[in-house]
Amino acid sequence: MTGPASDAHEVGEDSPHHPKSESFAALALGAMGVVFGDIGTSPLYAMREALAHTSHNVSTEIAVLGVVSLVTWALILIVTVKYVFFLMRADNKGEGGTLALMALAQRSLGKRSTSVFFLGVIGAALFYGDGIITPAVSVLGALEGMRDAPGLGQALAPYVLPASAVILVVLFLVQSRGTASMARYFGPITLAWFVVLGFLGAIHISDDPSILRGLSPHYGVMFLINSGWVGFVILGSVFLAVTGAEALYADMGHFGKRPIQAAWLFFVLPALLLNYFGQGALVLAHPEARANPFFQMIPHAMYWPVLLLATAATVIASQAVITGAFSMTQQAVQLGLFPRIDIRRTSETQAGQIYVPQINTFLMIGVLILLFTFKSSHNLSAAYGIAVTGSMFVDTLLFFVIIKSMWKRPTWQAALAVVGFGLLDLVFISSNLMKIPQGAWLPLVLGGVMVVVMWTWTRGAQILSDKTRRDSLPLSELSGILKARPPHRAPGTAIFLTSDPDMAPVALMHNLKHNKVLHEKNIILTVITAETPRVKEDDRVRIEPINDDFKKVVISYGFMESPNLPKALGLCRKLGLKFDIMATSFFLGRRSVVASAQSGMPLWQDKLFIFLMRNAANPTDFFKIPPGRVVELGTQVTV
Numbered sequence: 001m002t003g004p005a006s007d008a009h010e011v012g013e014d015s016p017h018h019p020k021s022e023s024f025a026a027l028a029l030g031a032m033g034v035v036f037g038d039i040g041t042s043p044l045y046a047m048r049e050a051l052a053h054t055s056h057n058v059s060t061e062i063a064v065l066g067v068v069s070l071v072t073w074a075l076i077l078i079v080t081v082k083y084v085f086f087l088m089r090a091d092n093k094g095e096g097g098t099l100a101l102m103a104l105a106q107r108s109l110g111k112r113s114t115s116v117f118f119l120g121v122i123g124a125a126l127f128y129g130d131g132i133i134t135p136a137v138s139v140l141g142a143l144e145g146m147r148d149a150p151g152l153g154q155a156l157a158p159y160v161l162p163a164s165a166v167i168l169v170v171l172f173l174v175q176s177r178g179t180a181s182m183a184r185y186f187g188p189i190t191l192a193w194f195v196v197l198g199f200l201g202a203i204h205i206s207d208d209p210s211i212l213r214g215l216s217p218h219y220g221v222m223f224l225i226n227s228g229w230v231g232f233v234i235l236g237s238v239f240l241a242v243t244g245a246e247a248l249y250a251d252m253g254h255f256g257k258r259p260i261q262a263a264w265l266f267f268v269l270p271a272l273l274l275n276y277f278g279q280g281a282l283v284l285a286h287p288e289a290r291a292n293p294f295f296q297m298i299p300h301a302m303y304w305p306v307l308l309l310a311t312a313a314t315v316i317a318s319q320a321v322i323t324g325a326f327s328m329t330q331q332a333v334q335l336g337l338f339p340r341i342d343i344r345r346t347s348e349t350q351a352g353q354i355y356v357p358q359i360n361t362f363l364m365i366g367v368l369i370l371l372f373t374f375k376s377s378h379n380l381s382a383a384y385g386i387a388v389t390g391s392m393f394v395d396t397l398l399f400f401v402i403i404k405s406m407w408k409r410p411t412w413q414a415a416l417a418v419v420g421f422g423l424l425d426l427v428f429i430s431s432n433l434m435k436i437p438q439g440a441w442l443p444l445v446l447g448g449v450m451v452v453v454m455w456t457w458t459r460g461a462q463i464l465s466d467k468t469r470r471d472s473l474p475l476s477e478l479s480g481i482l483k484a485r486p487p488h489r490a491p492g493t494a495i496f497l498t499s500d501p502d503m504a505p506v507a508l509m510h511n512l513k514h515n516k517v518l519h520e521k522n523i524i525l526t527v528i529t530a531e532t533p534r535v536k537e538d539d540r541v542r543i544e545p546i547n548d549d550f551k552k553v554v555i556s557y558g559f560m561e562s563p564n565l566p567k568a569l570g571l572c573r574k575l576g577l578k579f580d581i582m583a584t585s586f587f588l589g590r591r592s593v594v595a596s597a598q599s600g601m602p603l604w605q606d607k608l609f610i611f612l613m614r615n616a617a618n619p620t621d622f623f624k625i626p627p628g629r630v631v632e633l634g635t636q637v638t639v
Contacts, residue, residue, distance in 0.1 A: 027259035032194070033186025035251045035260055036268050037317030038134060038244025039079070040190060043197060043272065044141040044294050044310065046071065047279045049381045050237040051290045055230045058223070060287050066223020067234070068214035068280040071241045072273060078392070079245040082421050084264055087249050087395060088257050090402045095533040095560060096252035098123030098391060099331045101398045103531040103559060108406035116401060118455075123394035124332055125450035129443030130387035131325045132366040134243075135171070135318035137384050140164045141377035142310040148295040150303055165371055167311070171318060172364035178346025178353050179319060186316045193313040196306060198271035201278025204297050207285035211277050235431035239385045241276070244317070246391060250324065253533060253560070325363060326356045327560070334529045334559040336461065337454045339616035343562060354562075366446075374439065383439035386432040387447055393425040453612070456601070460609030463600050464593070465499060467637060472503040475524065479547050487518045493579040494519035495569075496587045497619065501526040501552050506589035510633040521579060522550045527563055527623070534558035541571045551577060564624045586630045588619055596638035 047067065054063040088096065092104040102120025106112060143164050146156040205211060213219060224231035248260055279293040289296040298306045332338040346353045374380045396418050403414040432440055498505035501524055512518065524546070535556045544552040555568045566581055593613055595606035620630050 024259055024262075027255045028263040029187040029191060031187070031251070031255040031260050031263050032190040032268075033183070033188075033316050034254060034320045034323070035247050036194075036244070036263065037186075037190060037313065037320045038138070038247055039242065039272070040193060040197070040244075040268065041138045041141065041310070041314050041317050042241050042243060043275045043279070044145075044314075045137070045377050045381055046237065046240040047276060047283075047293050048291070049240055049378065050234055051283065051293070052378070053230065053234045053237055055227050058227055060290075061284060062219075062223055062226060064280045064283050064290075065211070065214045065219040066227070066231075067238065068211060068276055069217060069220035069223070070235070070238045071276050072214060073217050073220060074238055074242050075269060075272060077424060078242045078421075079248065079264070080269065082392075082396075082424075083245055083248045084261050086417070086421075087399055088252060088261065090399055090406075091252055091257065093532045093534065093558075094253050094256075097250035097328070097331070098127065098246075098394060098398070099328065099335060099337075099559065100253075100533060101395060101402070103335065104406070105398050105401040107531040108402060116398065117458075119394050119397055120335075121337060121451055121454045121458075122447070123391045123398075124328060124337065125447040125454065126387040126391040126394070126443070127328055128325065128450050129445075129447035130243075130384075130391070131321045132363055132446060133370060133380060133384050133387075133443060134321045135168055135363075136164075136367045136370040136374075137377050137380040138314035138317050139167055139311070140371065140380065142307070142314040143167075144292075144377055145295045145303075145307045145310060148292055149307070150300045161371065161375060165368060167315060168318065168367055168371070169364065171315060172322070172360055172367075175322060175360050176344075176346070176355050176357070178355065179323070186319070189309070189312050190316055193309055194268060194271040196309060197275040200297050200306075201271075201274030201276065204278035204282045205274070207278075207281040209281070211281040211284055214277065214280060232431055233434050235428060236385060236435050237381070239389060239428045239432060240381060241272075243385055243388045246388065246395065247320065247324070249395070251320075322360070322363060325359050326354050329356050329359050330354060330562065331559045332454070334557065334561070336458055336529070339457055339612045340619065340622045342617050342621070345562070370442075379439065382435045383442045386429070386435065386440040387443035389425060389429045389432050390447070393422065393429060396421045396425055453608070456605050456608045457612055459601060460605070460613075464591070464637060468506065468591075469500055469503055472500070472506070473509065475502060475504050475546060475550065475552075478504045478508075479550065482518065482549065487512060487516055490517045490519045492519055493521040493523065493584040494587055495523045495525050495584055497525050497527070497589075497623075499526065501554060505587070506591070506635055507587035507631075507633045510589070510635065511587060511631075514633075518549065519585070523553050523577075523579075524550060525553045525555065525565075527555050527557065527565070530556050530558050532558050533560040535561070537571065540568055541575060543572065543575050543577055553577070563622065566624060566626065582626065582629065584629060586620075586625050588630060588632045590632045590634040592634055592636045594636060594638045599638065 050067045050071070051063060054067070090101065090104065092100040099120055102116060102123070105116045109116065140160070143160050146152070146160055149156055224235075227234065248264065252260060278297060282297050283290045283293050286296070329338065329341060330343055333341055333343070342357055344355045344357070346355050370380065370383075374383070400414050400418045403409050403417055404411055409417075436444070496505040496508045505524065508522070535558045540556060542554045542556070544554075546552055553569075553572065555563075555565065557563050569581055572578070593610050595603060595610060597603060599606050601609070619625070620627055
């Protein structure tokens with residue numbers, strides 16, 4: 001089922017953030033290090049965790065064939081069919097991810113839908129809940145291989161946890177310097193990792209070739225039937241094999257649809273299947289290997305090189321999650337889900353290279369707490385997966401909206417297209433909910449906190465906007481008043497920032513009231529965020545004359561762009577609006593917000609909104625306004 005080409009198109013070499021010199025192969029290689037890092041490290045623990053929960057009443061043969069079959073078909077149905085063949089068709093001007101999908105769904109509906117908006121909020125919140133676990137479970141899962149090191153396992157065991165902490169702390173500390181210089185190695189290292197995964201699996205399939213029977217879904221179904229309730233619980237561990245699948249869609253804008261699809265179908269998927277089948281054959285031949293099948297399958301001569309490569313692969317997977325959290329935050333700020341936050345560029349040439357100090361600190365502290373609380377990847381795996389299943393279900397629901405509203409399909413066709421995916425998502429969600437007592441509560445609590453924060457911010461901002469509009473004077477009325485009672489005129493240009501271009505800005509009214517002066521040229525400036533990732537330079541600025549004293553300027557940015565007002569205002573010259581920006585005064589209204597029992601929100605939510613507002617980034621820094629040209633005028637508002 002395809003959508004209109006005008007609404008969904010592929011990002012390739014013509015994309016503004018892909019240099020034409022980048023070949024298809026280079027993009028596919030780059031995708032290795034960013035897109036497939038998370039799912040590529042799942043073989044470290046997925047089979048181990050699934051087999052650990054199998055019932056003693058089920059034979060080893062049935063258990064191994066059943067788990068391998070379930071893992072195989074999870075990779076085929078969830079990753080390949082749902083994401084590679086279906087969801088990647090629904091791109092927002094080349095971009096993917098939950099918030100891009102939410103914005104696309106809103107645009108296709110032609111109006112702001114509260115339910116679609118709330119789905120986007122939930123999806124984004126669950127991403128943070130998952131993102132704090134991925135680095136901990138991945139790096140810990142790799143370094144736990146030291147416990148099985150030939151001849152040294154017991155001696156090195158005490159160093160697993162401290163070494164994991166050191167590696168992750170260093171990873172978070174280098175974020176402020178940017179990772180562009182290292183990123184060129186991510187693809188080749190991850191490529192080598194998948195080669196090793198495939199090689200190790202291939203050499204062990206010969207241990208018991210009957211493992212190939214696991215290709216049939218029959219064995220997975222029979223295993224679930226024979227295992228009863230335990231089989232349902234095991235699905236939560238099987239799901240660990242597909243964590244990271246959402247990255248195929250989320251990172252589509254960085255590498256393009258076709259390179260990601262090709263890398264998955266012709267390289268990553270075969271390597272993963274070979275490894276899982278190799279682990280299964282090893283356990284069939286040597287049942288004692290089920291305690292840690294991945295590390296048991298490594299030949300002694302290769303053990304340390306593979307362990308080092310596994311550690312490097314998990315660090316790269318963690319880096320991809322951290323970068324994803326930065327990108328998600330930037331989108332959330334631009335779409336109004338978060339208050340303004342300090343977002344720094346770490347590369348002059350690559351737009352995607354950003355650093356968000358607050359998010360970096362939050363993730364680092366959270367990851368360290370998880371490390372020293374759970375202490376092993378086995379314990380952490382109980383907390384892992386529930387947030388991913390939730391965000392996948394959100395993607396399914398938003399995809400339904402796209403099919404129905406943007407692709408103009410009847411409701412029954414849209415439902416038919418997603419019902420299978422939705423049921424699959426719900427089965428895995430239900431299975432993962434069984435792990436709540438063991439730790440799955442953690443990402444749900446983190447996600448819940450983020451939902452409350454985002455909902456409070458958007459609701460509070462709307463209440464504040466409505467109240468400000470009620471108390472403001474329409475610009476059309478102000479023009480008449482100024483003609484009747486002309487104020488003193490000051491030379492130069494004044495720019496007044498406002499969220500409502502039809503109403504007189506608070507800063508303008510305070511300037512007239514207290515200073516009793518009006519500049520020769522006055523620009524009412526509004527910055528809006530489009531429901532597309534980027535806005536073309538030709539569409540960046542729109543100028544609308546009001547009268548001889550005032551002009552309305554609207555500057556548009558995509559939700560993946562960072563505002564730079566001086567640069568955007570430079571485009572005004574081409575449109576006939578000329579002024580010297582270094583001789584221009586920017587007037588900003590600073591609102592002091594006070595909680596009120598009649599605001600429309602509970603008092604605790606009022607206080608949370610006020611806290612978020614006070615800690616938001618300064619608009620001068622956020623919009624890149626020259627600090628020496630800013631005049632702030634304050635007012636008190638109750639919410």
